Amino acid sequence: MSDRIRILIVDDIPETREHLTKLLGFEADMEVVGTAESGPEAIELARKLSPDVVLMDINMPGMDGIATSEELSTTVPSAAVIMMSVQGEADYLRRSMLAGAREFLVKPFSADELTTSIRKVHERALEKQSRAAERGETPARAAAHSPAQRGPEGVIVTIFSPKGGVGRSTIAVNLAVAAAREGRRVALVDGSLQFGDVGVLLNLDSRHRSIADLVPEIAAGEPESLETVLVRHDSGVDVLLAPPTPETAELITPAYMRAVLQRLRIDHDLVVVDTPPVLTDMTLAMLDVADRIVALLTLEITNIRNLRVFLEVAHDLGYDDSRLTLVLNRADSSLGIRVSDVERSIGRKVDHSIVSDGRSVVYALNRGVPFVISNPEAQVSQDLFRLARDLSSTLSHADEAEPAQRSAARRSIFAWR
Ligand SMILES: Nc1ncnc2c1ncn2[C@@H]1O[C@H](COP(=O)(O)OP(=O)(O)OP(=O)(O)O)[C@@H](O)[C@H]1O
Ligand SMILES: [Mg+2]
Known part of the structure; x- marks a missing residue:
């Protein structure tokens, strides 16, 4: 040359x-x-x-x-x-x-x-x-999900709920920042590609680079320029923003999203993924590669019912129960429903609770500063720090499902319908 x-x-x-x-x-x-x-x-x-x-x-x-x-x-x-x-x-x-x-x-x-x-x-x-x-990689090898080759790579935590507005973005952002404050190398991915809120919650405007800037690479399959589109937030979290316009979201493929997440775990201890409240192939890609799925709910009857349906689907998809962490947001704001009612209805224990704190949360939201930074002493922040610590410490790659098993499940993703 x-x-x-x-x-x-x-x-x-x-x-x-x-x-x-x-x-x-x-x-x-x-x-x-x-x-x-x-x-x-x-x-x-x-x-x-x-x-x-x-x-x-x-x-x-x-x-x-x-x-x-x-x-x-x-x-x-x-x-x-x-x-x-x-x-x-x-x-x-x-x-x-x-x-x-x-x-x-x-x-x-x-x-x-x-x-x-x-x-x-x-x-x-x-x-x-x-x-x-x-x-020495070919695109196909880089995209392949191969825990055996992964070594000491980080873990992917995908935050999901079948209902909108329950706090996925709030939890994703504050969880990522809390883990960064604890000294972890953290990436945060706004997987709510059409109407992502992560940029707003972190006060990063749409002039920043985003996953949309990787579109030219999608055909090749490998996120080669990923590092150049990550935005470093003041907290130290590397953020991959959603596209600035919803129509661009369609250009991102589920396979490419998997490759992006797999790549991020190489350089980060923790990769936190925010999702939209729909089970599309894109969301399934983000759930598939997750070491831990945080299923989020609040004490509302519609929420609980949908979460129960999701847990059944998760079971059908072959997601091992040990990969699921059930988190109850706004746990103290019940109007007639108790945690024990939820647990009975879902047939499963709630793993974590996060209190409701409209003052801290909305104040933080409007300023674009996560509450774990602006108000670290508040109970809601303490709950997030605890969740961050528990997710980091209890995660090990040993309990991962075989990739073949996962992809087999993926092929039949809508079979339950
Ligand atoms: N623990 C909490 N205490 C008080 N308010 C909260 C709490 N968690 C979330 N909220 C509020 O609930 C609303 C929805 O939160 P958020 O946008 O994070 O939910 P989402 O599940 O990501 O919603 P969407 O479906 O729009 O993506 C926001 O106004 C947020 O400030
Ligand atoms: Mg959201």
Whole structure:
């Protein structure tokens, strides 16, 4: 491999191609290996030349930069695309990223911005290659669920309830932060992909990177750029946010989500996953890979009934009872239902209770600061710290179901209907 960065310039305006070629000619570590004036020509040249980086104009007659990048992401995936546009709107940026572009430059840009972007995407591509080479991994192997190879990897805890609004996001966020405060390396995944609340609860706005930025990699199956889209919260938790728009959620596949979670457990002691209150294939993927499923309920009759149905389904899916932790949220706010009634109805003991504390919880919510940080002494925070400690200490990989068993169960996921 040449040690210069090999660049292909794609733009329908001849002056732009010339200008960029001249500009890059001053850079000792870069080499313009070709120029193309249209999408089809770019694809042909990229196939022939295998450039490291493609500078792509977004607006071209006929096949535009987005369509060309999409095509390149499958035909010449090693070429990193930098999209150039006169418009810097979020929609352009999003569509470019979805098409596989790694960077986005708004014209006019300075020579410095251009060369910095080129070096950045090239460096990232090299890192990606060397990581893959070190692991000797193929995408299929990386995605495979293989506890035998996992060694001292972290545990995945998925928070689920069949009813909305029972506190899944609140518990997921505070559990993750509580564990981080106890010195654990923690990742938090907003698996409520369409209407995720984790960003709001942690005061991380939608300008941050999210799982949507990984969409270009989905076809390849391996979350290579995962580290680059994690957002480090002040608490130390690495957050994988949900896409900024609900329609993007559809582009994420359950298989890819599994691969993401498996990858996260390599570098983290604990991976906490928030979910939506529906049993889709996506949710099942998040439950399937979980070492521990926290089934959450509150003292409401509809809630209890649905949780009972879920536990039956969990049993049919082959989820071992030892993987389930039953957590009662707002345990002290019953209106006529006692914990013992719940336990009788469900046929199972409640493992943990969390008190109701509207003041701390809503105050924290509105400030975007988890209550385990803003009010660590409150009973509700203490309950979360206890849950974090118990989940960490009682988890061992020894009680895991065989992967084959799990996937067999998964194949028949809706068989109970
Ligand atoms: N222990 C608690 N004490 C008081 N209020 C709570 C408690 N837990 C959750 N809440 C409140 O309940 C509401 C729902 O919580 P949250 O959004 O975490 O639930 P969810 O299950 O994630 O909901 P969704 O179905 O919308 O994803 C929020 O207003 C939250 O502040
Ligand atoms: Mg939620």
